[in-house]
Amino acid sequence: MQSVSLARRAALLSxxxxxxxxxxxxxxxxxxxxxxxxxxxxxxxxxxxxxxRAETLQYAPRTGLPPLREWIADYMSADGARxxxxxxxVTNGAKHALELVCRLVLDEGDAVVMTAPTYFSAIPIIRSxxxxxxxxxxxxxxxxxxxxAQLLERTTRERGAAPKFIYNVPDFHxxxxxxxxxxxxRALIDLAARHRILLVEDSPYRKVRFEGEPIPSxxxxxxxxxxxxxxxxxxxxxxxxxxxxxxxxxPLIARMAQLKSDAGSCPLTQRVIVExxxxxxxxxxxxxxxxxxxxxRDRMAAAxxxxxxxxxxxxPHGGYYLWLALPPGTNGDELxxxxxxxxxxxLAGSRFFAxxxxxxxxxxxxxxxxHAAPDEIDEGVRRLAAAFHSLGAGAVAGAVAAS
Numbered sequence: 534m535q536s537v538s539l540a541r542r543a544a545l546l547s548x549x550x551x552x553x554x555x556x557x558x559x560x561x562x563x564x565x566x567x568x569x570x571x572x573x574x575x576x577x578x579x580x581x582x583x584x585x586r587a588e589t590l591q592y593a594p595r596t597g598l599p600p601l602r603e604w605i606a607d608y609m610s611a612d613g614a615r616x617x618x619x620x621x622x623v624t625n626g627a628k629h630a631l632e633l634v635c636r637l638v639l640d641e642g643d644a645v646v647m648t649a650p651t652y653f654s655a656i657p658i659i660r661s662x663x664x665x666x667x668x669x670x671x672x673x674x675x676x677x678x679x680x681x682a683q684l685l686e687r688t689t690r691e692r693g694a695a696p697k698f699i700y701n702v703p704d705f706h707x708x709x710x711x712x713x714x715x716x717x718x719r720a721l722i723d724l725a726a727r728h729r730i731l732l733v734e735d736s737p738y739r740k741v742r743f744e745g746e747p748i749p750s751x752x753x754x755x756x757x758x759x760x761x762x763x764x765x766x767x768x769x770x771x772x773x774x775x776x777x778x779x780x781x782x783x784p785l786i787a788r789m790a791q792l793k794s795d796a797g798s799c800p801l802t803q804r805v806i807v808e809x810x811x812x813x814x815x816x817x818x819x820x821x822x823x824x825x826x827x828x829x830r831d832r833m834a835a836a837x838x839x840x841x842x843x844x845x846x847x848x849p850h851g852g853y854y855l856w857l858a859l860p861p862g863t864n865g866d867e868l869x870x871x872x873x874x875x876x877x878x879x880l881a882g883s884r885f886f887a888x889x890x891x892x893x894x895x896x897x898x899x900x901x902x903x904h905a906a907p908d909e910i911d912e913g914v915r916r917l918a919a920a921f922h923s924l925g926a927g928a929v930a931g932a933v934a935a936s
Contacts, residue, residue: 542662555876557876558873559878559905559916560905561878561913561917562878562880563901563904564707564903565772565903565904566771566903566904567829567905569825570826571771572771572809572814572818577804577805577806577808577809578805581808589800590800590801591800593799593800595793595796596621596623597621597622597623597803598623600807600811601776601804601806601807602619604810604811605618605621605778605780606780609752613753614750614753614755614780616752619783620780620783622779622790622793623777623778624776624798625776625795625799626765627737627763627765627767627777627778628654628655628658628777630763630778631655631659631700631733631763632658633779634698634789635658635659637792638731639659639662640663641662643663643665643694644664644665644695644697645665645667645699646669646698646699646700647659648676648701648706649669649671650708650709650856650897651700652708652735653880655700655735660887667696668886668887671706672711673711674717675701675703675706675714675717676703678720678724681721681724685724685728698731698732699731701732701735701751702735702736702737702738703736703748704739704742704748704750704851705739705742705850705851705854706852707738708854709854709856710847710854710855711849712748712850718749722760726756726757729759731760731761732751732755732760733761733763734750734751734752734760735763736750736763737767741822741823741853743823743826743827743850743851744851745850752780758781760781761780761782762781763778764780765777765778766806769815769818770809774806826853829902830848832902833910833914836911836914837855837857837914840915840917840918841917841918843859843921854899854900854902855899856882856899859898863896863921863924864895864924865882865898866895868920868924872920874920875916875919877920879898879900880898880899881898882894882895882896882897883895884899885897885899900917
């Protein structure tokens with residue numbers, strides 16, 4: 534093939550797609566929904582294509598169907614984040630919403646703050662806009678605001694400009710599962726307000742809570758219109774619907790809508806969601822999702838304690854993932870490769886750091902407990918343990934630090 538001059542953002546990408554998983558492979562690498570919790574939307578889809586076909590088979594409003602925007606606004610308000618419909622933009626999932634935020638605020642060379650580690654799919658989206666990454670530490674309480682304060686002072690002094698936004702997943706963080714404490718959330722809001730920096734709150738797992746009381750979202754604590762919250766129906770309802778949203782100050786949402794180039798997100802799937810929620814089905818469905826994934830989490834944790842006592846991990850109170858810290862000398866990238874050969878797919882920890890540092894990133898892997906059935910979880914962990922022992926690291930002593 535004759536060489537083509539690529540844009541910088543495309544030149545950074547691999548020229549080949551990843552190989553598909555082998556037949557019979559068990560997937561711990563992706564946050565897919567468990568098939569058993571996908572809802573039956575036959576009635577809603579039929580209604581959308583009959584009574585509402587003049588709406589659902591046309592182009593949609595760029596901002597989203599009005600009844601869906603109203604429902605999302607009410608849903609967020611009930612969660613403590615007072616929101617009006619003109620503060621909501623319907624998108625093709627939360628990643629689309631993040632890309633629109635990048636279009637809204639990023640110029641080449643701008644800085645973006647992310648936790649180390651962070652959601653791996655956010656990294657290439659932000660990188661494609663020419664941003665520089667600034668990593669901030671996090672611990673059991675989430676993003677370290679004291680570390681962030683020092684980072685902002687140093688960055689502003691050295692670069693002459695503050696970062697454009699701070700990206701965070703405060704509830705059941707991907708990949709670590711950590712939930713940011715209320716004190717840290719308030720401190721983060723105050724710090725961002727003082728520096729006039731946009732906070733991008735990615736919140737796909739907020740309602741996938743298994744234990745404990747919910748903590749107010751960053752959007753609920755925001756009094757200065759500095760938070761844009763990203764939401765999605767993928768984790769609660771069905772990822773294939775490809776419907777999410779961004780919620781923020783109305784002038785920002787209006788500009789983001791003008792940056793959309795999709796002639797409006799799919800009206801058919803939007804109407805299906807409207808009908809499902811209007812029928813009052815979401816609450817019962819949410820409880821089913823919570824109960825199912827809690828059982829999956831407990832099954833995977835028990836299997837890891839039994840088969841891989843040398844790894845350590847914390848038990849998240851919600852979400853989709855376990856973040857495994859491997860014994861010293863164990864390389865996560867090599868373990869992921871050997872696990873795939875053994876018939877189970879996991880993600881190496883190096884995928885989750887914006888700034889590459891092999892010494893720091895090599896000794897983690899992320900496991901998703903959402904998609905596999907309980908018996909597949911047991912078998913998948915056995916395969917992972919076999920891959921681990923094949924590295925020669927199985928003799929490393931260690932106890933599972935699960936709590």
